[in-house]
Amino acid sequence: MLRRQILQMGACTLAGLPVGLLRAQQTRPRKLVVVMLRGAVDGLSVVAPHGERAYAASRPAIALAPPGAADGLLKLDNLFGLHPSLGMLKRHWDGGSLAFVHASGSPDNTRSHFDAQDYLESGTPGRKSTPDGWMNRLLTALPGQPSPTRAISQGSAPPRIFAGPASVASLGLGPKAMDRRAIDNPALQAGLARLYANDPTLNATLADTTAGRSEMARSMAEADREPRAMDPTADAGAQSARSFAADARRLGQLIRKDVHTQLAFTSVGGWDTHVNQGNAQGQLANKLASLGAGLDALADGLGDALRDTVIVVLSEFGRTVRQNGNGGTDHGRGNVMWLLGGPVAGGQVLGEWPGLDTAALADGRDLAVRTDFRQVLAPVLQGHLGLSDAGLALVLPEAPTAWAQAGRLLRG
Amino acid sequence: MISRRRSLAGLSALAAGSMAWRPGMAAVGAAPTAAERAAHALNRLAYGPRPSDALAISQMGAGPWLDQFLAQQLEPRLIPQPPALAQRLASLQVLQMDQSALLGRYRDALKAAREAKREQAQGMAVDADAQNAVRNQVRPLVAEAATARLVRAVHSPAQLEEVLVEFWFNHFNVFAGKGPVSVLVADYESRAIRPHVLGRFRDMLGATARHPAMLHYLDNERSVVNGYEPPRAARRLIAGQPELKARVPTGLNENYARELMELHTLGVDGGYTQRDVTELARILTGWGIDQRQALQGGHGDLFRFDAAKHDAGNKVWLGHSVGSAGQAEGERALDVLAAHPATARHLAYKLAQAFVADVPPPSLVSRLADRFTSSAGDLKAVTRSLIESDEFWSAEAMGAKFKSPYQYLISSLRAVDAPIAQPQALLQALAQAGQPLYGAATPDGYKNTAAAWRNPEALTQRVQWATTLSSRYPLGAQALLNTLGASVSAATRATLAGEPAPQQMALLLASPDFMKR
Numbered sequence: 001m002l003r004r005q006i007l008q009m010g011a012c013t014l015a016g017l018p019v020g021l022l023r024a025q026q027t028r029p030r031k032l033v034v035v036m037l038r039g040a041v042d043g044l045s046v047v048a049p050h051g052e053r054a055y056a057a058s059r060p061a062i063a064l065a066p067p068g069a070a071d072g073l074l075k076l077d078n079l080f081g082l083h084p085s086l087g088m089l090k091r092h093w094d095g096g097s098l099a100f101v102h103a104s105g106s107p108d109n110t111r112s113h114f115d116a117q118d119y120l121e122s123g124t125p126g127r128k129s130t131p132d133g134w135m136n137r138l139l140t141a142l143p144g145q146p147s148p149t150r151a152i153s154q155g156s157a158p159p160r161i162f163a164g165p166a167s168v169a170s171l172g173l174g175p176k177a178m179d180r181r182a183i184d185n186p187a188l189q190a191g192l193a194r195l196y197a198n199d200p201t202l203n204a205t206l207a208d209t210t211a212g213r214s215e216m217a218r219s220m221a222e223a224d225r226e227p228r229a230m231d232p233t234a235d236a237g238a239q240s241a242r243s244f245a246a247d248a249r250r251l252g253q254l255i256r257k258d259v260h261t262q263l264a265f266t267s268v269g270g271w272d273t274h275v276n277q278g279n280a281q282g283q284l285a286n287k288l289a290s291l292g293a294g295l296d297a298l299a300d301g302l303g304d305a306l307r308d309t310v311i312v313v314l315s316e317f318g319r320t321v322r323q324n325g326n327g328g329t330d331h332g333r334g335n336v337m338w339l340l341g342g343p344v345a346g347g348q349v350l351g352e353w354p355g356l357d358t359a360a361l362a363d364g365r366d367l368a369v370r371t372d373f374r375q376v377l378a379p380v381l382q383g384h385l386g387l388s389d390a391g392l393a394l395v396l397p398e399a400p401t402a403w404a405q406a407g408r409l410l411r412g
Numbered sequence: 413m414i415s416r417r418r419s420l421a422g423l424s425a426l427a428a429g430s431m432a433w434r435p436g437m438a439a440v441g442a443a444p445t446a447a448e449r450a451a452h453a454l455n456r457l458a459y460g461p462r463p464s465d466a467l468a469i470s471q472m473g474a475g476p477w478l479d480q481f482l483a484q485q486l487e488p489r490l491i492p493q494p495p496a497l498a499q500r501l502a503s504l505q506v507l508q509m510d511q512s513a514l515l516g517r518y519r520d521a522l523k524a525a526r527e528a529k530r531e532q533a534q535g536m537a538v539d540a541d542a543q544n545a546v547r548n549q550v551r552p553l554v555a556e557a558a559t560a561r562l563v564r565a566v567h568s569p570a571q572l573e574e575v576l577v578e579f580w581f582n583h584f585n586v587f588a589g590k591g592p593v594s595v596l597v598a599d600y601e602s603r604a605i606r607p608h609v610l611g612r613f614r615d616m617l618g619a620t621a622r623h624p625a626m627l628h629y630l631d632n633e634r635s636v637v638n639g640y641e642p643p644r645a646a647r648r649l650i651a652g653q654p655e656l657k658a659r660v661p662t663g664l665n666e667n668y669a670r671e672l673m674e675l676h677t678l679g680v681d682g683g684y685t686q687r688d689v690t691e692l693a694r695i696l697t698g699w700g701i702d703q704r705q706a707l708q709g710g711h712g713d714l715f716r717f718d719a720a721k722h723d724a725g726n727k728v729w730l731g732h733s734v735g736s737a738g739q740a741e742g743e744r745a746l747d748v749l750a751a752h753p754a755t756a757r758h759l760a761y762k763l764a765q766a767f768v769a770d771v772p773p774p775s776l777v778s779r780l781a782d783r784f785t786s787s788a789g790d791l792k793a794v795t796r797s798l799i800e801s802d803e804f805w806s807a808e809a810m811g812a813k814f815k816s817p818y819q820y821l822i823s824s825l826r827a828v829d830a831p832i833a834q835p836q837a838l839l840q841a842l843a844q845a846g847q848p849l850y851g852a853a854t855p856d857g858y859k860n861t862a863a864a865w866r867n868p869e870a871l872t873q874r875v876q877w878a879t880t881l882s883s884r885y886p887l888g889a890q891a892l893l894n895t896l897g898a899s900v901s902a903a904t905r906a907t908l909a910g911e912p913a914p915q916q917m918a919l920l921l922a923s924p925d926f927m928k929r
């Protein structure tokens with residue numbers, strides 16, 4: 001019922017109607033954080049199908065042991081188990097706020113990292129000419145009022161997913177990301193504004209910079225005044241200072257403190273495990289442990305706001321079912337999407353599972369894609385963020401709209 | 413020198429061709445002046461003007477200066493290296509070591525660090541030098557490689573060569589963060605890239621394919637015939653050590669074969685299939701590193717073709733039947749790729765994008781592709797076509813490119829004539845800006861478009877850098893304006909004149925004119 005109300009509200013807003021409803025919505029702003037794993041994470045190790053005989057057989061050196069065995073998978077259900085390095089996320093699964101959609105991905109069968117990432121970010125698989133990213137279109141289509149910090153991009157360079165005309169604030173990496181900088185000096189800002197007056201694009205970037213930074217500084221100043229529990233991954237100490245966990249926590253805090261922030265994006269690279277990816281120990285296990293700690297820190301930083309936030313974790317494609325000649329995996333197709341947050345109907349692995357029989361594999365080698373990533377995003381955009389049908393068509397044009405499991409993804 | 417008629421025809425084609433083709437700092441239709449053309453050459457074919465360039469332009473006149481500059485830049489070997497630069501480069505150890513010495517240094521450091529860790533775990537007193545071996549033995553070599561790149565970019569008079577080295581290194585990117593690639597990047601750049609930037613593309617392609625840095629970075633050294641078994645002596649060695657056994661390759665690794673076609677040659681739309689990727693990986697099995705020579709030391713390249721690792725079966729690749737021919741299979745595959753029309757188009761697009769506009773004029777792309785094909789991949793001929801093209805010299809092209817963090821940093825150091833004593837602060841600034849030197853982790857390297865770099869965080873960092881630099885080198889705005897010459901528009905000069913004097917120089921370094929090139 002709530003969902004229907006929100007859908008109606010979305011439609012009203014697009015038609016330029018009740019501001020009162022918008023205010024009501026802003027008291028509990030709905031939020032979406034997208035975390036992109038660049039380099040194609042091995043989804044068959046993240047949520048491993050231990051119940052499939054072909055799983056261990058295809059991966060003699062890198063398959064994870066079944067649940068219950070030493071260093072074994074953390075049991076999710078009779079078919080799937082979570083990588084043992086992701087133990088920090090198990091509490092979210094057990095608490096009903098972490099779900100997965102397996103055998104999902106892009107309908108375009110490219111195995112190029114760069115094209116596949118581009119499609120995931122443009123939201124238009126197979127079409128390279130799309131100039132903007134789907135999160136920027138979402139920013140335009142989202143019901144409610146614009147704000148300089150309504151969307152935050154974390155990192156030093158602008159991601160494709162936020163490319164487009166709507167303003168996006170940026171948050172740098174590292175413990176000094178929120179420090180005062182030369183550009184915060186009003187006299188210099190005024191001079192820059194005069195200097196940029198004839199350059200529309202740089203002028204717009206400058207306006208986004210100054211407005212976004214002052215808003216973020218205000219929000220963070222409030223966050224700093226609050227007492228906080230001791231934080232083992234906080235910025236102190238050189239090793240963790242630049243870690244994903246510290247950056248993710250900072251992003252979470254910023255989102256929590258800024259009532260205007262509704263969309264955020266961050267990414268983590270280094271998943272292209274062609275060689276010796278390991279199993280319960282090794283390269284991938286280490287990366288996943290740091291990612292798990294980071295997502296947990298993000299959830300922690302979000303605090304109360306987690307109940308109004310959906311975190312989506314996705315990667316451009318999956319990796320080969322069979323290990324390659326070097327105890328690694330090559331580029332594949334289907335992967336697993338992760339959804340975390342209060343609105344998520346957690347504790348379930350969704351998605352139609354095609355199985356690992358050779359006949360079921362894409363090109364005889366890869367997990368097939370049975371669920372389009374946009375089929376998973378659509379219920380989040382509509383049911384959670386209140387996007388209308390017209391808004392959805394703008395954000396994800398020509399996307400498959402129906403998904404049999406859409407109604408099971410979020411809490412009622 | 414350039415026909416006005418052709419130039420106008422080119423412009424109208426461009427205007428119809430792309431929305432990204434926006435006017436730069438010069439007015440549409442107005443033919444650029446000699447001073448503007450000289451500034452454009454310095455911004456695109458070099459890393460921006462230095463005070464000495466401005467002086468030379470004012471002494472010779474912009475027209476004659478430009479003619480001389482262009483004539484020299486295509487023949488970098490004939491440009492004398494300044495003694496101070498030569499001395500600095502000679503002082504860098506990493507440039508004097510050969511591949512086996514470099515790999516030896518890496519191996520020893522790793523071994524010492526591993527030993528130290530093991531001894532520590534056993535409660536033994538540990539030698540601090542051993543513990544920090546990687547930091548003390550390996551990282552200085554990477555820092556030296558970066559120093560060499562930076563001092564050349566700032567101080568070498570053969571500027572086009574430096575710009576092209578950056579472009580082609582990025583095209584054939586390797587990542588210093590992956591194992592022994594760290595100690596090898598300098599050798600890779602100076603032996604596989606630099607000698608060929610105005611030579612034959614096929615030679616550069618072959619040199620990168622055989623270089624240990626690439627063989628390791630994209631895993632081809634580990635890609636072997638399915639079911640490969642190591643020689644008997646090695647098997648005995650491995651027998652007692654399961655952790656070694658796990659590292660013995662047993663079959664194909666597609667990583668290099670895929671990127672070789674997608675990034676280095678044909679381009680992602682070059683018309684190959686997953687089957688072609690696997691077949692090319694089979695063709696390239698056995699291309700690896702001579703581990704024995706690496707251990708023994710000695711001179712020369714460490715590339716080795718190992719027939720025992722090669723898949724001798726028949727392959728069908730890009731429609732060609734490939735019979736068993738050992739290393740020659742791979743060499744022929746590189747011949748096919750280098751001569752392929754898709755490669756010509758792919759490289760032409762990338763060059764035109766880097767040197768002219770984010771969405772490059774289609775007319776220029778097709779002309780460069782034709783030149784690539786007609787010259788059999790002669791990069792000097794292609795580069796010459798590029799810098800003799802009307803599109804390159806058009807008013808629209810001038811100031812149309814947004815600088816990458818690297819270009820912004822180098823051009824600022826040149827503009828204030830800063831010496832590079834310690835590169836650490838510069839390297840940190842690049843890393844913070846998202847463009848760490850030799851630190852692009854993925855094989856596509858860095859993008860050079862505005863969309864990839866222009867955002868609030870970038871602006872924040874550049875304004876910070878502009879402020880820092882102007883307080884460290886307080887030359888004043890007027891001196892800087894003299895150096896930058898026609899790169900700075902009349903409008904910017906007028907606005908700047910009304911600003912408070914103490915912040916004029918920082919504002920100039922943060923101006924749209926200096927953010928772009």
